[in-house]
Amino acid sequence: MQEETPDKLRLRLESGAKAAQRRDMPVPGRFISKDVFSQAVHIARQYSVSVSISGGYPESERGQLCFHPSDDEPIFTGVWLEIRWNSRFSSLTHPELLGSLMGLGIDRSYFGDLIAGETTAHLYTLPEMAQQLVVEWSQAGKVPIEVCMLQEPPVLSLPKGTMEEFTAASLRLDVVLSGGMHISRARAADIIRQGLVMVAHQEETRIDRTLQAGDLISIRGHGRIRVCSIGGQSRKGRTYVRTECFLHGKNTR
Numbered sequence: 001m002q003e004e005t006p007d008k009l010r011l012r013l014e015s016g017a018k019a020a021q022r023r024d025m026p027v028p029g030r031f032i033s034k035d036v037f038s039q040a041v042h043i044a045r046q047y048s049v050s051v052s053i054s055g056g057y058p059e060s061e062r063g064q065l066c067f068h069p070s071d072d073e074p075i076f077t078g079v080w081l082e083i084r085w086n087s088r089f090s091s092l093t094h095p096e097l098l099g100s101l102m103g104l105g106i107d108r109s110y111f112g113d114l115i116a117g118e119t120t121a122h123l124y125t126l127p128e129m130a131q132q133l134v135v136e137w138s139q140a141g142k143v144p145i146e147v148c149m150l151q152e153p154p155v156l157s158l159p160k161g162t163m164e165e166f167t168a169a170s171l172r173l174d175v176v177l178s179g180g181m182h183i184s185r186a187r188a189a190d191i192i193r194q195g196l197v198m199v200a201h202q203e204e205t206r207i208d209r210t211l212q213a214g215d216l217i218s219i220r221g222h223g224r225i226r227v228c229s230i231g232g233q234s235r236k237g238r239t240y241v242r243t244e245c246f247l248h249g250k251n252t253r
Contacts (some may be wrong), residue, residue, distance in 0.1 A: 004107070004108065009036065012030065012109070013032075013040050014043055014047075015069040016029045016065060017051070017067045017147055018044070020047070020068055020069065024069055025072065026066055026067070026068045026069070026072050026075040027066065027067050027068065028076055029065040029066065030065065031063060031108075031110065031111060032053070033062050033201075034055070034060070034063055034201040035201045037053055037154060040067075044094050047067075049068060049070070050067070050068055051065060051066065051067050051072035052066050052068065054076045054239055055112050055113055056078055056080065056113070056124040057113075057153075061218070062111070062124075063112060064077070064112065077126060077127055078112060078124050078125065079125065079126075079127050080122055080149075081122065081123045081133060081148065082147070082154060083097065083140075083142050083147050084119070084136075084147075084148075085119075085120040085145045085146070086144075087118065088250070091118070092143055093116065094114065094116040094121075096143075097116055098114055099141075101114065101123075102142035104133075108127060111124070115156055117157050121155060122154050123192040134147050134148060134149060140224070144241075161224075161226070161245045161246040161247075162245045162246075163228075163244055163245075164180055164244075165240070166241055167234050167239060167241070168239050169238055170210075170239070171210050171211045171212070171239060172207065172209065173207055173211060174189045174192060174219070175188075176204075176217070176225075176227065176241060179241060180217070180225040180245050188207075191222075192205060192206075196219055197217060197219055198217070198218040198220075199218075199237070201216070201218070213227055213228065213230050214227065215227045218248045222247055224246045224247075225247075226246075227241065227242075227243055228243055230242075
């Protein structure tokens with residue numbers, strides 16, 4: 001599976017916005033990660049159209065774009081695939097399934113989220129890719145799989161993260177990241193400055209960004225941390241923080 005370069009992504013977004021302006025109708029497109037949706041919004045404004053995104057379920061990290069006139073509703077064409085395997089004899093993880101999908105050499109922009117469970121997995125994709133995968137995607141590693149297209153959206157069983165509770169000197173991004181990932185504050189600050197961290201799907205390089213309950217922190221190459229709740233203070237004046245962590249090696253999507 002191939003990732004788009006920034007220039008290729010920009011050209012794709014501009015092409016969709018131009019088409020919606022020229023045709024004066026909704027133009028559904030391919031997928032992007034939600035952290036770059038602000039770029040699509042900026043381009044839509046340049047061409048006096050609107051843009052919407054849908055990943056098939058509210059918590060999705062990737063979504064299908066649709067550029068459309070402001071007075072028209074967006075149109076989304078994404079469909080769900082279900083991937084099955086014989087769980088009595090084999091098990092498959094999210095990295096194993098994604099790795100086999102990447103091995104097919106199809107552009108990443110044709111796919112949304114891959115959600116893996118213990119016995120089945122689900123993939124949100126475009127209709128033309130769904131038809132291709134039903135035929136071509138027959139194995140993940142050494143495990144035979146069966147891929148079928150669903151007529152209705154699945155009832156998703158989303159993975160649960162690991163609950164972490166700790167006290168923090170402040171609600172700064174580097175402090176909370178350090179507590180959630182069990183790394184030093186210096187290491188957390190370094191990860192942030194490298195541009196690897198997003199808060200609410202927006203890149204964040206400020207180590208002193210103040211967080212609040214409900215914020216979602218995405219760490220490229222490591223996973224995600226959701227700030228579930230912020231409590232009172234300990235006797236030493238530290239704040240109680242409760243997070244749900246989806247870190248690689250534990251629970252990932």
